[in-house]
Amino acid sequence: MSLRSLLLAAAAGPALLALSAPVSAAELKAVASFTVLADVVHQVGGDKVHVASLVGPDGDPHEFEPSPSDAKKLKEADVVFVSGEGLEGWMDRLITASGFKGKPVTASEGVNTRTMEEDGKTVTDPHVWNSPVNVKVWVANIEKALSAADPADAATFKANAEAYAKKLDAMDAYARDKIGKVPEDRRKVLTSHDAFGYFGREYKVTFLAPLGISTESEAAATDVAKLIDQIKAEHVKTYFFENSNDPRLVKQVAKATGAEPGGELYVESLSKAKGPAPTYEKMFRYNVDQLAAAMTKGS
Known part of the structure; x- marks a missing residue:
């Protein structure tokens, strides 16, 4: 309608x-x-x-x-x-x-x-x-x-x-401490779409994604192929899907590169009340913990 x-x-x-x-x-x-x-x-x-x-x-x-x-x-x-x-x-x-x-x-x-x-x-x-x-x-x-x-x-x-x-x-300090313990050359993650740019800028993490800033866009086959080559070249070890987006494309890219699943991130939406991210503070800290654990494992 x-x-x-x-x-x-x-x-x-x-x-x-x-x-x-x-x-x-x-x-x-x-x-x-x-x-x-x-x-x-x-x-x-x-x-x-x-x-x-x-x-x-x-x-x-x-x-x-x-x-x-x-x-x-x-x-x-x-x-x-x-x-x-x-x-x-x-x-x-x-x-x-x-x-x-x-x-x-x-x-x-x-x-x-x-x-x-x-x-x-x-x-x-x-x-x-x-x-x-x-x-x-x-x-x-x-x-x-x-x-x-x-x-x-x-x-x-x-x-x-x-x-x-x-x-x-306090949340900013928490992220700087947790992410700061991961070697910079290991701070690379695959996500569903390009929504973590400000996080990456603040804490020096590189996020790669098959989609741009909007989930309404569609990824061209040539762009996906280039992304797969980049992930392989940069040895990206982990991928995440997002609570508010379709995970199929990122899973397809991960399968082609050998990246392992790191779990779910809350990017543009809070979880329901009983979920892990019912407030912004809990959402941010949860994402920091998930990302730091995955990147540490990858190092």
């Missing part, structure tokens, strides 16, 4: 809508585009903000297709957060069609972004959250937006933001 059809259905048939959990009158209603961002908004907002995520746990923010209930969430939101940098290609259309009157807050504004070549074009890598250094920028932008929407609770948001920034510093 098209986005237009879904939104018409939302307007015509309220009975079809899935209602979000009830919130008290004192709570600010916030909507975030995907689970990682929603969790960080929750960390800053605390019990003063009710946060709904459009893309659910284990969901892919690149290929997300909004539903009528998403349109309703947006229309009722006091503030909407997106990561930006081209991640949510579907969001502008949804906001326009839903009737949301505000302007979404771009959490990644001010991040020191990286660019890469893809299909002959220079594009910005949107996966900024895979470095907690970048997420500190998110936190500052979220605090500012929540305080503007709810000035009475600004002091609470400021205190929460400062406390969470310290956690992010």
Whole structure:
């Protein structure tokens, strides 16, 4: 069903809508585009903000297709957060069609972004959250937006933001310690798509992938062949698949190169509540542990 059809259905048939959990009158209603961002908004907002995520746990923010209930969430939101940098290609259309009157807050504004070549074009890598250094920028932008929407609770948001920034510093230090113990020439990993660029830049890890920054792209046979040759030449020992993506292509490349499975990484989505990555902090530390263990084994 098209986005237009879904939104018409939302307007015509309220009975079809899935209602979000009830919130008290004192709570600010916030909507975030995907689970990682929603969790960080929750960390800053605390019990003063009710946060709904459009893309659910284990969901892919690149290929997300909004539903009528998403349109309703947006229309009722006091503030909407997106990561930006081209991640949510579907969001502008949804906001326009839903009737949301505000302007979404771009959490990644001010991040020191990286660019890469893809299909002959220079594009910005949107996966900024895979470095907690970048997420500190998110936190500052979220605090500012929540305080503007709810000035009475600004002091609470400021205190929460400062406390969470310290956690992010601790996460960064944890990664530097764990990854730093792996020889640099062994810090090479095969993943499903190119989503770990900021992690790689921060901790000097090389990530190879058959797909570019978006899972919507398709890998050309010639590019896959070149990647296989590169993996063999650089002696990449381990591959990982991602919780929100189809693992078949990376498994195909791994089979051709002899790379061994390292497990699952949480790249663009948190796990469900009982999984290993239900919050951003747990997701990041889990990924660090998985990567460090695999690279150490490979050395």
